[in-house]
Amino acid sequence: MSGVPDGVGVLGGGRMGAGIAHAFLLAGARVTVVERDDEQADAAAARIRESIRRSVDRGATQRSFATLDEALSLATDPAAFAECALVVEAVPEDRGLKIDALRRVAASVGPETVLASNTSSISIDDLAGGLPAPERFLGLHFFNPVPASLLVEVVMGAETAPSLEGVARGWVDAIGKTAVVVRDAPGFASSRLGVALGLEAIRMLEEGVASAADIDAALELGYRHPVGPLRTTDIVGLDVRLGIAEELHAKLGDRFEPPALLRRMVAEGRLGRKSGRGFYEWSDQ
Structure with missing residues (x-):
């Protein structure tokens, strides 16, 4: 795979999730954001639309606001991720919460979908333990604020397929950021x-x-x-x-x-x- 994924899912539309959605939208991806209820989904939509409007207003993208907005969808059911090539989990930094979220996503996506966690410190191997296909799981650690940051930390777990390193590097490059690749270790490189x-x-x-x-x-x-x-x-x-x-x-x-x-x-x-x-x-x- 090269360039942006065919479809990108983001679980969680808070500050980090909204920033991740923003980065992929500006790169030309279709993005689906899933939140826990309609109120949170509406808040996430407003957050992302404000962010992409600022990018349009300052000339950071050649795409129009209408084009970017049309590529964004919000939902409250992980089943909306069914056609995504990549789904990034961006829920709060709590091991139990992340494990539960990732399992729900894994049960809703196709066999080729790559799952990623935006964790900044939790072991990728720990999170992979309950997943049916740990070889398609890795860490994609974005930095706050995502639109302005230049780095994404790609974290390879013990069972992550080696081929995903190149795939992830390509995705990070496509959104205009630089990837650093680290193995799963406490705090990875950046947080530590x-x-x-x-x-x-x-x-x-x-x-x-x-x-x-x-x-x-x-x-x-x-x-x-x-x-x-x-x-x-x-x-x-x-x-x-x-x-x-x-x-x-x-x-x-x-x-x-x-x-x-x-x-x-x-x-x-x-x-x-x-x-x-x-x-x-x-x-x-």
Whole structure:
């Protein structure tokens, strides 16, 4: 297979799922998004349409809004994925939730459909355990915000067919992003490195080494990181970062133990941009 898949399914139309749908729509794919009920499906449709309209308005695509919108469909039943060549699971980062979601999708698609998880830290082999065809399953880890990001992490499980590496690279290339291929390992490559940096930045803030702004500036100006680790944590979501840290702590040991400050902020509902407040104030953005 080359170029975009014949049809792309996305399970979950939240921020990540909407971004994945946006990327494939702009590349010319027909995209079906499945949500759990009509209310969530309507919210996902509005989210995706706003995103593609912005892309049209700023000239990021030659396709018209009407053309892109016509290629998008919403549903509440995974049976809508029956004709898709690729289905990407993009539900929240919870092992049990993902396993259940993937099993429901697997029961609804054809024998040639490739299933992928957008997990940022959960083992692909763990998720593949209950699937009827683990050789057609892999990780496609997109980054937030998907429309602006340049990277997709392709995660090959122990049972993933080797031929899927080239197929996945082609799909990633077709949506204008770069693929890095990693084997299934705790945190893969990106989450493991990103969380290690983010947790150390949180410890530095906890210890009073410097302010959040100055810690971020040290990485942005000294190492040319486009966004510092604390602002990145706000964008990703402190709850998401805590979940990944707990997963890595269980698998890799104490160097990934979440700082008390991170746990406290999550407990207080200071989740970053999505709640309006994290290490920074986001209420005016």
